[in-house]
Amino acid sequence: MNIQLMKSDRHLELDGISRRFGNVQALDDVSLAVERGTVVCLVGHSGCGKSSLLRVIAGIEWPDHGRVLLDGREVSGAASHVEPENRNIGFMFQDYALFPHLSVTDNILFGLKRLGRRVARERCDEIIERLGLGHLAKRFPHMLSGGEQQRVALARALAPQPGIMLMDEPFSNLDRELRHVIRSETIDLLRELGTTVIMVTHDPEEALSAGDVVVLMRAGRIVQSGAGAELYERPSCPYAAEFFCSFNKVRTACRSGYAETPFGRFAAPGFADGEQATVYIRPQCLRVNCEGDGVECTVVDCELIGEIEQTSITVAALAEPLRVRSTDRSRLRKGDTARVSVAPEQVLIF
Structure with a gap:
């Protein structure tokens, strides 16, 4: 299933992506076009292929078939593969993946190694101020609450100024009320920055509330995609109906x-x-x-x-x-x- 957009608006294109792990067909002919600045939520039950798709976009996994294009340039395909660090993509993991032996500042600086020391420090200070992390700058991950760790992980992913932010269940480790607050703050910030966001979630409510576009997956394929209201009010099949409501x-x-x-x-x-x-x-x-x-x-x-x-x-x-x-x-x-x-x-x- 494709979301049809004008070519000039496409920031990310997935064209017939397939990926198999042994006997498991993780992704099966997935095609999707994402407009610049859009928040896309990949949603579905565990094992549906959403995290595998995120890793293919990032360049961590190679597709067996199909192409990934960024701004019209092929970065994964039969004849090409651009390494993750050269895709201008940020990746925020479910467990935040902070280095326990590094302070907040050094965790953020770790993602800026390719910049000169002065520029990296300026970029780090800027994102620390932007996210209100100044009072935590010298602390280590074990000294932070779950919400604080999440914000530090976001700061580290945003510091290199990626065009696309990939987020794998970024709020699932937070309690319900904090999850709502942190999610709203994070999505608002990413929208303000004009960042294209691809977020994986298993939570139907989170997908409907956060996504400009919701992509429902099952067994490695896209079942239905579109605005959240469309999927909720006009599901294309029983699976889509029952995923978002009992x-x-x-x-x-x-x-x-x-x-x-x-x-x-x-x-x-x-x-x-x-x-x-x-x-x-x-x-x-x-x-x-x-x-x-x-x-x-x-x-x-x-x-x-x-x-x-x-x-x-x-x-x-x-x-x-x-x-x-x-x-x-x-x-x-x-x-x-x-x-x-x-x-x-x-x-x-x-």
Whole structure:
């Protein structure tokens, strides 16, 4: 799958990239074009190929087939391979990979060895000031918190002023609240600098919130790519739908272009009469109340999950319970009878 861009806008192009490790096909004919200054999130379950793709872009791995182009120049291909240090690419690892025996300043200077001493020191001082690391400059990694280590790793990767920043699960070692804050600060800074970012994550929420473009991978291939809202609202297949949201699934048959369910008929264009389909209903798109329209249901369980109340219900015509999620407090209890309805515009059919 390709993201089509004007040639002059392309900072990075992947053309039919394949990579095999023994019997494992890590990457299988991956093509992607990335616009300059774009934040791209590679997302998918473990083993889908996203980290392997990052390493191919960096030049750490060679593709078996296909080409990598930077600003239209081939840097990996059948007849060429530009070494990682000559690609003007920064790489930020999941574990930060800071040298334990070096201070913060010396960790940052390590990535500037190719510059003269004076220029390297100026560049180091500039990035330390930019990221507010002055009070940590003489400390060693073991003296830093997780968030501080992350910022130092970012400073070291940014100091050489790379055109592209590759980030492999850069926030996964932080607790939830700190992760949100550090991620926002980091992405804002990279956008301000105009840096093209390719970030690997396994977290659907992180991908949707951080990426201008989200690339969902599975078994070494791109399943779907585009804006986060597009992947969430218009997934191309069941895998894409279920990766970004949990669903209630109702098996049914189609008649006259509609899927018939206990909740009514939903448009199912392209399905033949009698063809089996699965209706995907997000838990937050079900409404449960004691009165009004809808189908009669029985409450099986009701639990509070932070801001969300999750209610499990049964409907006579369905074999499996349904999950309902809402920020409202229904005050329903196990055994209560209520009525449930569906917001039809939120239903997906596969």
